[in-house]
Amino acid sequence: MPTPWSSPGPRRAAATLLAAVATLATALATVAALLLPLAGTATAAPAVCALACDTLDPSRAPAETFPVPNVNLNGRLLELHVDDADGMAWASIDQGATGDSVWLDRSWDGGATWDGLLGKASIPATWTGTRTLMYNLYDPVGHRRAVLRACGDAQGVTCTQWARQSVCAAACDGAGQAAGDTQPVAPATLNGRTIALHMDGSGMAWGTVSGGTAGDEVWLDRSWDGGTSWPDGSSKGRTSVPAGATGTGTARFNTSDPLGRLYGGAVRACGRAVEGQNGSCTAWARPTASHTAAAADALMYSYDPNQAYWPSSWWNSAVALATVVDYARQTGDTRYTWIVDRTFQVNKGAFPAGARSSDPIEGDFISRATDDAEWWALAWVDAYDLTHDSRYLNEAVTIASYVNGFWDTSTCGGGVWWDRERTYKNAVTNGLWVRLTAELHNRLAGDSLWLGRATTAWTWFTRSGLINSSGLVNDGLTAACGNNGQTVWSYNQGLAIGAGVEVYRATGDPAALSTARRLADAAVASPALVTSGLLTESCDAPTADCDDNGKQFKGVFMRYLQDLDGVTGNAYHAFAQTQADSIWNHDRDSLNRLGERWSGAGTTAHPNARDWRTQASALSALLAAG
Numbered sequence: 001m002p003t004p005w006s007s008p009g010p011r012r013a014a015a016t017l018l019a020a021v022a023t024l025a026t027a028l029a030t031v032a033a034l035l036l037p038l039a040g041t042a043t044a045a046p047a048v049c050a051l052a053c054d055t056l057d058p059s060r061a062p063a064e065t066f067p068v069p070n071v072n073l074n075g076r077l078l079e080l081h082v083d084d085a086d087g088m089a090w091a092s093i094d095q096g097a098t099g100d101s102v103w104l105d106r107s108w109d110g111g112a113t114w115d116g117l118l119g120k121a122s123i124p125a126t127w128t129g130t131r132t133l134m135y136n137l138y139d140p141v142g143h144r145r146a147v148l149r150a151c152g153d154a155q156g157v158t159c160t161q162w163a164r165q166s167v168c169a170a171a172c173d174g175a176g177q178a179a180g181d182t183q184p185v186a187p188a189t190l191n192g193r194t195i196a197l198h199m200d201g202s203g204m205a206w207g208t209v210s211g212g213t214a215g216d217e218v219w220l221d222r223s224w225d226g227g228t229s230w231p232d233g234s235s236k237g238r239t240s241v242p243a244g245a246t247g248t249g250t251a252r253f254n255t256s257d258p259l260g261r262l263y264g265g266a267v268r269a270c271g272r273a274v275e276g277q278n279g280s281c282t283a284w285a286r287p288t289a290s291h292t293a294a295a296a297d298a299l300m301y302s303y304d305p306n307q308a309y310w311p312s313s314w315w316n317s318a319v320a321l322a323t324v325v326d327y328a329r330q331t332g333d334t335r336y337t338w339i340v341d342r343t344f345q346v347n348k349g350a351f352p353a354g355a356r357s358s359d360p361i362e363g364d365f366i367s368r369a370t371d372d373a374e375w376w377a378l379a380w381v382d383a384y385d386l387t388h389d390s391r392y393l394n395e396a397v398t399i400a401s402y403v404n405g406f407w408d409t410s411t412c413g414g415g416v417w418w419d420r421e422r423t424y425k426n427a428v429t430n431g432l433w434v435r436l437t438a439e440l441h442n443r444l445a446g447d448s449l450w451l452g453r454a455t456t457a458w459t460w461f462t463r464s465g466l467i468n469s470s471g472l473v474n475d476g477l478t479a480a481c482g483n484n485g486q487t488v489w490s491y492n493q494g495l496a497i498g499a500g501v502e503v504y505r506a507t508g509d510p511a512a513l514s515t516a517r518r519l520a521d522a523a524v525a526s527p528a529l530v531t532s533g534l535l536t537e538s539c540d541a542p543t544a545d546c547d548d549n550g551k552q553f554k555g556v557f558m559r560y561l562q563d564l565d566g567v568t569g570n571a572y573h574a575f576a577q578t579q580a581d582s583i584w585n586h587d588r589d590s591l592n593r594l595g596e597r598w599s600g601a602g603t604t605a606h607p608n609a610r611d612w613r614t615q616a617s618a619l620s621a622l623l624a625a626g
Contacts, residue, residue: 045106045115048136049306050261051086051342055119055133058083058090068161073152076100080150080160081131084259087138089163090119091150094129100154104135106146109231111162116151137164138260141304143225145232145260167254170202174237176252178202184288185590188271190280195271203255203287206237207269210247215240215274220253223266226301226591227284233267241274255287256297258335264301266591285590291580294592295619296327300336302612308339308346310612314357314367316552317343318375320616323555323623325382330623340383344392364398368420370406373399374432381439393443400436404453407433412481414460426476427466431495434458438502451506458503462515467496471522472529487538491556493523498560501567516564517571523557524575532599533578535621540597545606548613551596555617562624573625580625583618594618 047054061083071078076096082089093102101122107114119132137146145167151159166173180201187196193212197220199205209218217240222233237250255265270281288294299320302310309317321343324336351361359367365376377399384392406417411425416433418424437454441447465483467473473496475486500516503509523529530536535554539546546553558579565572579598586600587608594615595608602608 045118048139048142050088050136050138050140051305052088052134052136053306054135056086056088058131058134061086061088061090061134067163068149071150071152071158071160073158074154074156076152076154077129078102078150078152078158078160080148080163082137082148082163083134086134087260088134088136089148090132090134091152091160092129092131093123093152093154096123096128096130096154098123098125098127100130100152102130102132102150102152104132105149105151105159106135107148107162107232108139108144108146110165110233111147112231138257138262140261141306143262143301145224145257145262147232164259167257167260169204169254169256169258171204171252171254173253174251176200176202176204178204180289182288184285185268185283188269188280188282190271190278191273191275193271193273195269195280195282197267197269197282197285198249199255199285199287199289200252201289203289203293204252205255205267205269205287206250206252207271207282208247208249209241209271212241212246212271213274214243214245216248216271217241217274218248218250218269218271220250221268221270221281222253222255223284224257224262226264227266227268236267261305261338263335264297264591283590286592288592290331291584292327292331292619292622293333295594295615295622296324296333296336298592298594299324299612299615299619300339302615303339305339305342308343309356313548313613314361315369315372315375316548316613316616318365318372318379319552319556320612322379322382323559323616323619325379325386326559326623327619329382329386330626337386340387340392344380344383344395348395364395364402366399366402370403370416370418370420371429371432374403374429374436377403377436378432378439381436381443384443393440396436397440397444400440400450403433403436407453407457412464412477414456415464415477416457418476424476425464425481427473427492428475428489428495430457430461430464430466431473431492431499434461434499435495435502438499438506441506442502454503454506458499458512461496461499467519470526471518472526473519488526488528489550489553490523490529490535490537491553493519493529494553494557494560497523497557497564501560501563504567513567517568520561520564520572523561524572529557533575534582534598535579536597536599542601542603542606545609546596551609551611551613552617554598555620558617558621558624562620565624576621576624576626579621583621587618 063085065082077094079092091102103120104118105114105116121130123130147162149159149162178200187194194210196208207218207220219238220236221230223230236253241248266284268282268284272279350363353360366373377396380392380396415425416429418426418429434457437450441451472488473492478484497516497519500512504513539550583598587595593610595610596614597608
């Protein structure tokens with residue numbers, strides 16, 4: 001018996017069916033090709049975390065704006081929503097039918113390519129609309145800035161415009177008329193043309209070309225990662241020299257994006273001569289109109305808003321936070337004050353070993369290292385002085401109450417133990433303790449408890465043997481309670497100075513101020529701490545390098561020397577100015593990164609280290625100079 005496929009009739013029907021299937025497949029492929037530029041790829045994109053991670057529920061959004069026009073999609077309402085407080089966005093579709101879908105596209109290069117189908121959701125039965133979850137517009141940890149759009153499918157695919165293509169700070173990209181015109185880096189030259197980068201007092205930048213001819217071009221490149229890449233920032237303001245002219249300039253563009261918490265953006269000016277295809281660019285640079293603001297921007301570049309500290313050093317982050325608070329208090333610049341509450345809320349809980357420190361953090365910024373906890377307590381007192389929020393002062397009291405349990409008179413007659421195992425009584429722990437207890441007294445109305453602890457600790461510190469015969473503070477005490485003769489670190493000297501100043505404020509005792517001055521005078525005159533007029537750690541030597549702890553020591557000294565300067569008629573201002581001048585003129589690169597050696601010296605074997613710790617340290621010196 002023949003099979004059905006052997007009959008001429010069925011064979012013709014099969015051929016017709018196969019042709020129809022092939023035609024349908026071709027049509028579907030064509031549709032897919034047309035939709036791909038709109039819908040992107042269905043491959044899941046890595047989650048981005050800023051203040052929150054991708055896929056946060058829109059009900060959590062504290063604010064809502066609509067930065068681009070809505071789109072009518074076959075009678076449906078397609079809408080993009082942006083929460084600028086969190087830097088996130090979501091999409092919605094309304095007035096629709098079951099099965100209609102909505103999603104987000106996110107591009108990290110201004111819309112040239114994108115991750116598609118983010119949060120895709122379909123309208124369920126009996127509903128007329130739905131929405132996606134929220135996705136981040138910015139990646140401050142990865143130093144990237146995105147644009148987003150809402151897309152929908154309702155018998156056809158359509159998308160809104162991309163949102164947040166321009167950066168807005170004091171003014172939006174392409175606008176701005178702030179005073180000031182500095183050239184932070186040397187101009188570039190090309191076939192007799194001069195290509196220059198300019199910046200105004202608000203941090204906006206523009207490029208110029210001069211000495212050229214009609215048709216020459218000039219533009220800006222903008223990078224959020226220090227010039228490593230600039231996928232969303234090439235050819236900003238690109239313009240040509242008009243007929244009859246020899247030069248022209250671009251519009252102005254921002255170098256920071258406060259909404260995205262992207263600080264320390266870098267720009268360069270580039271140009272092309274009309275003859276040939278040659279181009280030339282200046283070096284990458286950041287604004288320099290305010291020395292302290294420039295240093296603070298570069299410090300904030302390394303702050304991780306998701307983890308809410310500077311990875312990966314725990315006590316150093318407390319000092320960096322205090323430095324940012326000092327900057328805000330002294331300059332009135334409030335751009336960074338959001339990190340105070342952010343750092344507090346994220347980090348006041350418990351963390352296992354390795355998450356924030358090699359030790360577990362047990363809550364309330366407490367760990368086995370007594371001095372680490374004290375650094376955080378001082379940071380929260382500083383935060384209280386800035387914000388007048390009692391939560392921070394209460395946190396400092398909680399930490400100090402814990403540390404008080406390690407005050408012990410049975411060994412060396414007093415002093416706080418450095419660690420929970422009670423292995424060492426050292427200068428840093430006890431200098432911090434005196435300063436902290438005196439600060440609490442000076443801020444708690446009617447206090448006598450902390451005053452008693454401060455004066456007892458100060459008396460013990462000055463008589464303990466920690467201060468040697470030269471007026472310098474050695475690292476700690478021996479098991480026999482004598483000065484151990486170990487390295488004189490600048491931060492121990494600075495903490496002792498700061499302790500004396502705060503005890504003076506608490507008691508009015510001129511002897512405490514006199515001791516603080518003696519310690520300061522000894523420091524600035526000592527070759528152990530000063531070389532050619534510059535504060536120099538022993539690990540700053542040309543043949544040595546500081547570890548991550550030592551990188552931040554000098555800033556602690558300058559912070560408390562500034563405090564002493566303020567109550568002694570600016571007796572130490574000239575020293576502070578010398579430090580600041582050398583840092584700015586010799587220790588700074590075009591991205592305003594400040595190094596470990598304030599002379600700027602370095603060798604191939606021992607280069608001048610630059611990271612956020614050295615940045616915070618040098619910023620304290622700039623602040624001390626006013």
